[in-house]
Amino acid sequence: MKEMQKFGYPIFFAVMAALPHLLDSRWQAVAITFLIFAVVALSQDIILGKCGMFNMGQALFFGMGAYTTAILNNEFGWSIIATIPLAILIPAIFGALLAGPIVHLRGDYLLVVTIGFNIVFVQVLQNNLGGVTGGPNGIFGLDSLSFLGFNLTSQVAVYYFAFIVLLLTLWLMRNLAGSKAGRAMHYVREDQLAAESIGINPRIYKIFAFSIGAGIAGLAGTVFATQYSAVSPEAFEFIQSVLFFSIVLVGGSSVPGVLLGVFVMFVLPEIFREFATWRYFVFGFAMIAAMILRPRGIVPATFGKIPKFLIKGGSHVE
Amino acid sequence: MSNNQLILTDVTKRFGGLTAVDALSFKVESGQIYGIIGPNGAGKTTVFNCITGIYKSEEGSVNWRGEEIRGMTPYQIVDRGIVRTFQTIRLFGQMSVAENIMSGRHIRSSQKLWHGIIHTPGSKRDELENWHKVEEQLDFFNLSEFAATPVGSLPYGIQRRVEMARAMAVEPTLLILDEPAAGLNDKETLVLLETIFKIRDKGVTVLLIEHDMDMVMEVTDYLTVINFGKKIAEGTPTEIQKNPAVIEAYLGSEDDDDE
Numbered sequence: 001m002k003e004m005q006k007f008g009y010p011i012f013f014a015v016m017a018a019l020p021h022l023l024d025s026r027w028q029a030v031a032i033t034f035l036i037f038a039v040v041a042l043s044q045d046i047i048l049g050k051c052g053m054f055n056m057g058q059a060l061f062f063g064m065g066a067y068t069t070a071i072l073n074n075e076f077g078w079s080i081i082a083t084i085p086l087a088i089l090i091p092a093i094f095g096a097l098l099a100g101p102i103v104h105l106r107g108d109y110l111l112v113v114t115i116g117f118n119i120v121f122v123q124v125l126q127n128n129l130g131g132v133t134g135g136p137n138g139i140f141g142l143d144s145l146s147f148l149g150f151n152l153t154s155q156v157a158v159y160y161f162a163f164i165v166l167l168l169t170l171w172l173m174r175n176l177a178g179s180k181a182g183r184a185m186h187y188v189r190e191d192q193l194a195a196e197s198i199g200i201n202p203r204i205y206k207i208f209a210f211s212i213g214a215g216i217a218g219l220a221g222t223v224f225a226t227q228y229s230a231v232s233p234e235a236f237e238f239i240q241s242v243l244f245f246s247i248v249l250v251g252g253s254s255v256p257g258v259l260l261g262v263f264v265m266f267v268l269p270e271i272f273r274e275f276a277t278w279r280y281f282v283f284g285f286a287m288i289a290a291m292i293l294r295p296r297g298i299v300p301a302t303f304g305k306i307p308k309f310l311i312k313g314g315s316h317v318e
Numbered sequence: 319m320s321n322n323q324l325i326l327t328d329v330t331k332r333f334g335g336l337t338a339v340d341a342l343s344f345k346v347e348s349g350q351i352y353g354i355i356g357p358n359g360a361g362k363t364t365v366f367n368c369i370t371g372i373y374k375s376e377e378g379s380v381n382w383r384g385e386e387i388r389g390m391t392p393y394q395i396v397d398r399g400i401v402r403t404f405q406t407i408r409l410f411g412q413m414s415v416a417e418n419i420m421s422g423r424h425i426r427s428s429q430k431l432w433h434g435i436i437h438t439p440g441s442k443r444d445e446l447e448n449w450h451k452v453e454e455q456l457d458f459f460n461l462s463e464f465a466a467t468p469v470g471s472l473p474y475g476i477q478r479r480v481e482m483a484r485a486m487a488v489e490p491t492l493l494i495l496d497e498p499a500a501g502l503n504d505k506e507t508l509v510l511l512e513t514i515f516k517i518r519d520k521g522v523t524v525l526l527i528e529h530d531m532d533m534v535m536e537v538t539d540y541l542t543v544i545n546f547g548k549k550i551a552e553g554t555p556t557e558i559q560k561n562p563a564v565i566e567a568y569l570g571s572e573d574d575d576d577e
Contacts (some may be wrong), residue, residue, distance in 0.1 A: 005542070181429070
């Protein structure tokens with residue numbers, strides 16, 4: 001496992017960095033989708049995997065970011081890059097506001113409430129609230145990427161945009177794991193009463209987890225809107241949230257697990273076109289098998305690292 | 319003497335029709351090792367839950383350092399220097415021993431929420447300082463060799479030590495131990511006694527519930543005996559041993575030991 005982490009990540013990054021030059025345009029599009037959905041699944045992992053909250057509305061925040069970018073670009077003529085801060089902030093603030101009244105709910109109740117949020121959100125989009133969401137058709141004809149006066153119209157540019165967002169997400173998650181806030185989330189997930197009895201206010205960290213998860217998903221939404229130059233409500237349906245939820249649960253709350261889940265769910269169906277209609281069938285069975293055989297996920301969570309100077313041999317279990 | 323006093327006055331806790339704690343009063347002085355004993359079901363753990371904010375007592379007052387803490391949440395009470403362990407050990411089972419102890423450093427760490435997103439030199443220093451504090455606790459409780467081991471896979475006696483180490487990492491003023499010797503063998507109990515004395519020598523007041531009478535008599539300075547939620551006696555261990563009400567509660571008339 002150690003070895004895999006040592007060599008796995010550099011190899012993965014190198015391959016991903018070179019990838020668009022090895023693929024034709026159809027496969028580039030698939031690779032971009034992989035990157036975007038990997039970011040959303042990782043953001044879901046912060047809420048579900050790290051903090052243990054059964055959130056089944058992650059597509060809401062993903063969509064909120066995408067629509068923020070689309071509306072700002074389409075209605076107000078902001079460049080795609082300029083919409084990024086708001087595409088992160090608006091979902092992050094909404095995440096905190098929505099989470100505030102519900103984080104004390106027990107797992108299954110929270111799950112139902114977040115499904116409700118997701119459904120309401122899609123309804124709002126479809127009914128063209130405020131006349132800016134474009135109704136069931138969504139918004140199309142967005143500008144392509146431009147940065148410092150360069151027009152980055154190619155798909156390769158979008159790929160690298162998505163890749164940078166993934167790297168940023170991984171970096172942020174690493175920072176989180178090595179911080180007081182990140183650890184507090186783990187403690188709350190493991191045993192809330194014990195966490196409270198050691199001085200942790202679980203509410204703060206649950207809302208924080210929701211907020212960060214929502215912000216990252218929102219950023220992924222910007223990339224998504226850029227890739228298709230369009231947004232429409234059906235991409236953010238509740239069923240998408242179910243997929244992100246299952247990916248984290250089946251993959252396990254770890255980066256390799258989540259990436260594997262996204263790969264199986266979104267890339268394999270493209271490789272085997274005939275597999276596409278079967279994917280829910282196969283993934284459904286995979287979920288059942290994984291939950292029975294590996295209830296903590298295919299690649300289970302490894303918790304925050306402890307400093308080397310504390311490891312003094314003995315029964316060190318990896 | 320500083321006024322690190324815990325004063326309970328007429329604390330009453332009811333569950334439906336059952337009065338688990340009935341107008342209980344006692345006073346823990348700074349620097350004491352104070353024991354609460356009583357037969358099974360006497361309401362000892364309920365008293366602890368009322369002090370540490372897990373339950374709110376219906377009546378009475380829980381006063382700590384001149385401040386009323388009844389009705390505060392557990393984490394607010396920890397903030398005021400009262401930390402507890404549990405009779406049924408509550409550790410973060412999948413996490414390593416070191417990470418478990420690190421949870422005790424939570425309220426001592428100066429990191430803000432946003433340090434979870436971006437680290438700064440200050441937050442890195444804080445992180446390292448706290449890991450060194452964890453190392454101190456690992457040494458104090460003789461747990462160094464298990465630092466990286468997931469705590470759920472360790473034997474019961476060691477888990478008890480980890481739970482105490484976690485509580486001590488908070489640097490409490492008052493440490494509350496709920497049956498610390500439960501499930502320990504004689505040798506482990508001896509080590510525990512020594513540890514409790516060492517903790518007291520660090521200036522920490524200790525309040526404990528214990529079943530093991532030999533241990534209680536040896537370790538505590540002062541005792542309160544409760545039965546059916548009521549105080550039936552208090553005094554030094556030697557006084558308690560001679561008290562007829564206590565002897566009766568323990569040896570029992572036939573109706574009170576099968577709760």
